[in-house]
Amino acid sequence: MSGERLLELDNVSKFFPIGGFFSRAKMTAVNEVSFALETGRPEIFTIVGESGSGKSTLAKMILGSETADRGTIRFDGADIAGIRSRSAREAFMTKVQPVFQNPFEAFNPLTRIDEYLFSTAHRFKGAASRADREALADTALQRVGLSLAEIRGRYSHELSGGELQRVAIARALIPEPKLIIADEPVSMVDASLRMSIVNLFRELRDTLKVSIIYITHDLATAYYIADRVIIMRKGIVVESGDARTVLDNPQHEYSIALKNAVLPPDPREASAIIRQRQQDAVTLTPRQIVSA
Ligand SMILES: Nc1ncnc2c1ncn2[C@@H]1O[C@H](COP(=O)(O)OP(=O)(O)OP(=O)(O)O)[C@@H](O)[C@H]1O
Ligand SMILES: [Mg+2]
Numbered sequence: 001m002s003g004e005r006l007l008e009l010d011n012v013s014k015f016f017p018i019g020g021f022f023s024r025a026k027m028t029a030v031n032e033v034s035f036a037l038e039t040g041r042p043e044i045f046t047i048v049g050e051s052g053s054g055k056s057t058l059a060k061m062i063l064g065s066e067t068a069d070r071g072t073i074r075f076d077g078a079d080i081a082g083i084r085s086r087s088a089r090e091a092f093m094t095k096v097q098p099v100f101q102n103p104f105e106a107f108n109p110l111t112r113i114d115e116y117l118f119s120t121a122h123r124f125k126g127a128a129s130r131a132d133r134e135a136l137a138d139t140a141l142q143r144v145g146l147s148l149a150e151i152r153g154r155y156s157h158e159l160s161g162g163e164l165q166r167v168a169i170a171r172a173l174i175p176e177p178k179l180i181i182a183d184e185p186v187s188m189v190d191a192s193l194r195m196s197i198v199n200l201f202r203e204l205r206d207t208l209k210v211s212i213i214y215i216t217h218d219l220a221t222a223y224y225i226a227d228r229v230i231i232m233r234k235g236i237v238v239e240s241g242d243a244r245t246v247l248d249n250p251q252h253e254y255s256i257a258l259k260n261a262v263l264p265p266d267p268r269e270a271s272a273i274i275r276q277r278q279q280d281a282v283t284l285t286p287r288q289i290v291s292a
Helices: 055-063 086-095 113-125 130-143 161-173 191-208 219-225 243-248 253-261 268-284 284-292
Strands: 005-017 026-040 044-049 070-075 098-099 179-181 211-216 229-234 238-240
Touching: 005 055, 026 055, 026 098, 026 229, 026 238, 026 284, 044 055, 044 179, 044 191, 044 219, 055 070, 055 098, 055 211, 070 098, 086 098, 098 161, 098 211, 098 238, 113 130, 113 161, 130 161, 130 243, 161 179, 161 191, 179 191, 191 219, 211 219, 211 268, 219 243, 219 253, 238 243
Parallel strands: 044 211, 044 229, 098 179, 179 211
Antiparallel strands: 005 026, 005 070, 229 238
């Protein structure tokens, strides 16, 4: 079904009130953003931008937890503003699943984590029997490199951040979504485990044919996995396109600055660059550093 749109954003904007209760002033968190993902062409679509550039607001609008003030968001051809009933919302959530930044916030510390998977299997797949729920949970866990046997009966504090984020991803996989929206999914994960999670997204794209909107301010992981990328600044898309083209040859001064800040994922290469930068800083005069 190539050529049809899985997700289409058309001039989407979001404004937030500023300046207190009686003020009418508004700030533009997301400013006329447009892009589309095609059906039948799974990809990792990366949104990069500094803090406050509107990435999470954009993600929330796609997930339907914030409404767009202007523009339209269509999923599978239907305007998501039309999703009002509980059953329509459930049907939408079967196809679009989130993965959040902090897995420790996503799981109640007093609830066993397997119970989350079982209830997701019940809610979205109608798995009525214990055996069916366990089978769905185990299949999803295996896809992220875990198994039900490993997490059965355990609580969130008994797992590492990286393991727990894998469980969160497994949970998102149970409804068999067409799109996963992952907002800063590795920023709370230990640096040494980040790449394994990022690689997992690639694997899921290839094996499950799921598209992933990967949101990050970390250009190193963006560079590593993105198929396409948009770079946001102050709510505006300043650059967009094929990831290699944009990231290898940034045009906008902000994208160039981002590119220069990137460190390669290989720690040895990264530390060589850091050493070089430190040497450069020592050899530059203060005036040169200010104007650099
Ligand atoms: N509910 C809200 N009410 C008012 N302002 C908000 C709200 N949510 C976000 N904003 C503002 O909108 C702008 C964009 O915020 P957003 O959280 O989307 O940025 P972000 O790119 O996700 O940043 P970060 O990298 O820090 O997560 C910011 O200036 C923020 O303060
Ligand atoms: Mg954010």
